[in-house]
Amino acid sequence: MKLTNKYLLDLLKIVEKRNPGEPEFFQAVTEVFMSLQPVIEKRPDLVELGVIERLIEPERQIIFRVPWIDDNGKPQVNRGYRVQFNSAIGPYKGGLRFHPSVNVSIIKFLGFEQTFKNSLTTLPMGGAKGGSDFDPKGKSDNEIMRFCQSFMTELCRHIGADLDVPAGDIGVGAREIGYLFGQYKRIRNEFTGVLTGKGLSFGGSLARPEATGYGLCYFTEEMLKANGKCLKGQTVAISGSGNVAIYACEKAQALGAKVVTMSDSNGYIYDANGINIETVKQLKEVERKRIKEYLNYHPTAEYHEGCHGVWTVKCDIAFPCATQNEINGEDAKNLAKNGCFCVCEGANMPSTPEAIEVYFANNMLYAPAKASNAGGVATSGLEMSQNAMRFTWTFEEVDVKLRKIMVSIFNACDKYSKEYGMPGNYMAGANIAGFMKVAEAMKAQGHV
Ligand code: NDP
Ligand code: 2IT
16 A cells, blocks of 8 residues: 555655654554545545644653662663653553663554554543653562652653553563552552552452453454454464463464464474463463573473564464564565465554565455554453442453454454445554544544
8 A cells, every 4th residue: 555645645744854763653653644545535624623733743742760779779760751642532541661672752653553542442542652761671579669669750740540541561561550559559649540450459450461362362253254264273373472472372272273382582482282371371470581491391392593483483373462563574475475364463563564565465364453452451441440430340241341342343444444445454444443533532622
């Protein structure tokens, strides 16, 4: 697909000029603009009202110093971010990422994507993202706690249960959310649902840890069904071995698929017998070890160094669940060559534009992240509902709601792809469906 609409091309030039050195943000905006071309032609009112000009500029961006003391008594400084992208349809909502690669471009691309993703969930949530260039790897529990407390000491001025509700992302799981929540409560002296992904004993929702991975499989099952296929009996390659990857693997196996790979930033494992997910959980969730150690328990499995080899493994379906741009054009060609017919994104923007071109050129089924990984934030929305009601639903109740939401997201992608003349292009369908709700809300609320 090529961007030819003059209005959008001119806007893209402004995006490039106003946000220098932000390639990931530029990439995310370009992808959405490509899908919006037919909408622009049909809806001159939205152009007139400057809806897209406003959508590409975050409502508020906060950058702050995070000082903390390491276990040797040495002062350390990191940089903290919260980008509140859009509040047209609800309070700002989106995760926090702690990873050394974090910068303003990464946080802005994630916040921009989150706006459309949250709109797709059918729940009332605006878009935001935050985080820090802090590297949790190799840090002690006490260092993690001191860092989280310092981070929240500043962040707590900018968030609130009806204002902005952060959650986890790469490097931020239940442990970090616990420390962040404790510090928020202490400083603000209020017990509210200001974060999601909380522990079950203090307002967390059952099924939130599982939600992104499970949701990915529910979406995939729906997309396969619409195309005369199902997950049962398929061979699946998964990248990553964090929260999303683990529960994608667990649910894919429960639905009858055979998962043969998982990875971390050092390398990937291949287990021809199917990944033993309990071993991965123990290694990653409890012991915080490297994926390579899997071989200590399953010596017939293989380990290979490097991040891209995982896409050379023969599979029917690929679930990239690690990080942005982890599948490039070459990787996509390898997938296609080996018979992979379907890519469903668990990570945010894991496919480069070149990879996406390869999917379409090979008629592969492609589920874009903002649709297929929306189960995590959707269940965060359900956690907010439970907190507001001061009530908890059972695992089954939450899981049924999650599944319904994923089915409705697939139906929206399908409907909009057909309505705008691109049947089967779920990327365009997701972008248009996510956009329409936000755009109508912005139109109704005037030029703010
Ligand atoms: P985790 O921190 O739990 O796991 C991240 C996994 O990805 C680890 O295996 C990590 O390996 C690997 N990884 C991270 N960075 C890189 C890199 N630069 N190169 C190769 N591998 C890398 O994070 P999550 O599972 O929560 O997040 C994974 C993806 O899913 C992210 O894109 C996130 O934005 C997205 N996502 C997460 C949601 C959630 O609810 N948690 C919801 C929706 C999307 P290592 O340990 O070596 O760093
Ligand atoms: O990318 C994402 O959707 C997330 N990291 C989850 C955000 C959330 O608020 O649960």
